[in-house]
Amino acid sequence: MNGVWGTVCDDDWDLRHANVVCRELGYSGARRATKKGHFGRGQGPVWLDDVRCTGAESSLFSCGRASSQVNDCGHNEDAGAVCTGLPIRLTNTYSGRLEVYRGGKWGTVCEERWDILEARVICRQMGYASAIRVFRARDTSPGGGPIHMTQVNCTGNEADFFSCPFNVPDKRTCTHAMDVGLECGTAHCSDC
Incomplete structure (x- = not known):
């Protein structure tokens, strides 16, 4: 306030x-x-x-x-x-385009610096035991709405995806053609 x-x-x-x-x-x-x-x-x-x-x-x-x-x-x-419930979701149950909720709106994440470390944090936060792979928009349909994050830089050990450092995207460098996705293993973890 x-x-x-x-x-x-x-x-x-x-x-x-x-x-x-x-x-x-x-x-x-x-x-x-x-x-x-x-x-x-x-x-x-x-x-x-x-x-x-x-x-x-x-x-x-x-x-x-x-x-x-x-x-x-x-x-x-x-x-x-x-x-x-979580402020993150995938377009399918355990895989698909990543969507995050920020500022009262669901939006996407830009692919700059996107790798398996970010996927590990997300999968663990969602209750899955592992991250299988990451992919870009060309491997899934592009999203809509705002692009909330870019250059996310997780170590892989964070308990929460929003604890990872990130930047706010520049509309000139990030488009929905650069939206990211991931696939989590289907097994749930007991100590996430």
Whole structure:
């Protein structure tokens, strides 16, 4: 908020609120709501207190609030959410064009620097035991919408694809003819 990261107080925080947050981030919903700084104490201001969501809102900031200026919370009361669904998907179950959800829209990834290391991270994040191969748009149909990422540079050990360094593509150098895809092994991993 106002260009500064902060937290939300857990007063009256429940699954309705967590569902709004998870959907806003591109997940399908929330598995559970957390309280009392479950993921560790945050830093910065506590931006929201006494949030009142119905669960149907598209943004946490669309929810009502009992108070907007005063809060009685510290970071020992930080709210959280455990989301379900992923902000990444393949056009087929375990292979196909890669699509990522960023800025409220599904889009694609440009092929610059694309290799098996990125595929390993994605497959593991999606619950598959291995990555079989990577491919370019010429091996699958080009996507539509925005091209969100280029020059992704994973080590292969990241737990989350969005933890990998990347650049925002230049529209002159990345087109949907350069969209990437991958194929994961069909076996699921038990400790991803």
